[in-house]
Amino acid sequence: MLGSADAVGYPVDVAARPRTEARGRGADARPWLYLAPALLIYAVFWVGPAVYSLYLSFFDWDMASPQKTFVYLDNYRRVLGDPVFRVSLLNTVVYVVATVLLGTVIGLGLALLVQSRRRGREVYRLVMFMPVVTSITVITLIWLFLFNTQVGALNQLLVLLGAAGPNWLNDPATALLAIVVVAVWKGFGYNVILFTAGLDGIERQLYEAAAIDGAGRWRAFRHVTWPLLAPVTLFVVVVGVIASFQVFATVQIMTRGGPANATNVLVYHIWEAAFRFFDVGYASALALTLLAVVMAIVTLFFKRVRNVYA
Numbered sequence: 001m002l003g004s005a006d007a008v009g010y011p012v013d014v015a016a017r018p019r020t021e022a023r024g025r026g027a028d029a030r031p032w033l034y035l036a037p038a039l040l041i042y043a044v045f046w047v048g049p050a051v052y053s054l055y056l057s058f059f060d061w062d063m064a065s066p067q068k069t070f071v072y073l074d075n076y077r078r079v080l081g082d083p084v085f086r087v088s089l090l091n092t093v094v095y096v097v098a099t100v101l102l103g104t105v106i107g108l109g110l111a112l113l114v115q116s117r118r119r120g121r122e123v124y125r126l127v128m129f130m131p132v133v134t135s136i137t138v139i140t141l142i143w144l145f146l147f148n149t150q151v152g153a154l155n156q157l158l159v160l161l162g163a164a165g166p167n168w169l170n171d172p173a174t175a176l177l178a179i180v181v182v183a184v185w186k187g188f189g190y191n192v193i194l195f196t197a198g199l200d201g202i203e204r205q206l207y208e209a210a211a212i213d214g215a216g217r218w219r220a221f222r223h224v225t226w227p228l229l230a231p232v233t234l235f236v237v238v239v240g241v242i243a244s245f246q247v248f249a250t251v252q253i254m255t256r257g258g259p260a261n262a263t264n265v266l267v268y269h270i271w272e273a274a275f276r277f278f279d280v281g282y283a284s285a286l287a288l289t290l291l292a293v294v295m296a297i298v299t300l301f302f303k304r305v306r307n308v309y310a
Contacts, residue, residue: 050291053284057075057284057285057288058071058072058073061281076289078282079289085266085269087264088261091263094176095179096244096245099184100244102184104233104240107188107190107236110128111191111196112195114128114192115200128189130189131185131186132190137253139182141253143182147178149167149168152165173262175259187240198229198232206224207224238302245290246267248267248268248271251265257272266290266293267290271283
């Protein structure tokens with residue numbers, strides 16, 4: 001059916017307009033249909049448990065009894081007054097700062113070293129990335145043997161150098177350091193891959209211009225490489241912070257939070273409250289407190305570096 005003529009005299013199909021608008025409305029819904037499976041999985045396996053954990057944090061429940069006792073905010077008051085929580089929070093903060101700082105510095109340094117090589121870059125990247133894809137249980141067991149006081153390779157090397165090897169995992173002064181070493185060794189390869197990708201994206205002409213201006217390697221790194229790697233560094237640090245706050249398996253296998261709570265981190269403290277003492281309500285309050293701490297740190301960090309993308 002033809003309607004009135006348009007400005008140049010051609011007839012306009014009026015009936016076609018509603019169909020076009022309808023197709024536009026249908027097309028707007030397609031992205032949501034594509035996202036629906038992922039959103040459903042996210043809701044079932046993250047939002048649902050998080051909401052249920054929030055619900056349980058207001059109750060006293062041991063999982064064995066069907067009866068839950070409503071205690072209002074008592075579990076959160078226990079968190080604030082729990083000395084073990086304060087120790088585990090301090091241990092976690094020290095662990096996060098050490099692993100993120102060392103992992104970032106080592107990853108960037110090795111990425112620069114790999115980038116300077118003309119041959120074998122892919123081989124170096126593959127070798128460095130292997131610990132990342134290796135099971136954390138296997139890696140932890142290997143390092144458990146290396147840290148052994150009697151037959152461990154680290155102490156044997158120190159003896160050859162004329163020094164007495166420490167009791168790595170049974171001394172409060174070195175136990176957390178040992179956990180940090182394992183974490184850095186497992187994760188630095190991931191940072192190397194990210195930093196090398198960032199370095200590949202920097203135009204060579206910028207270094208040539210810096211060389212013409214008389215800049216040496218350090219000045220070229222400071223004024224060219226480092227500023228252009230800021231987005232990659234931001235990603236590495238944020239992902240590293242989030243991952244480090246979730247450390248559990250290494251502590252569980254190597255030290256079980258000891259000695260004297262020297263390696264007792266937040267996630268392990270949550271696990272103990274839930275599955276060792278069966279205090280599910282308190283464990284839920286601890287988990288939500290950990291979530292709040294991580295969100296606060298990441299939000300503060302993003303505010304500090306928001307000008308990176310300006």
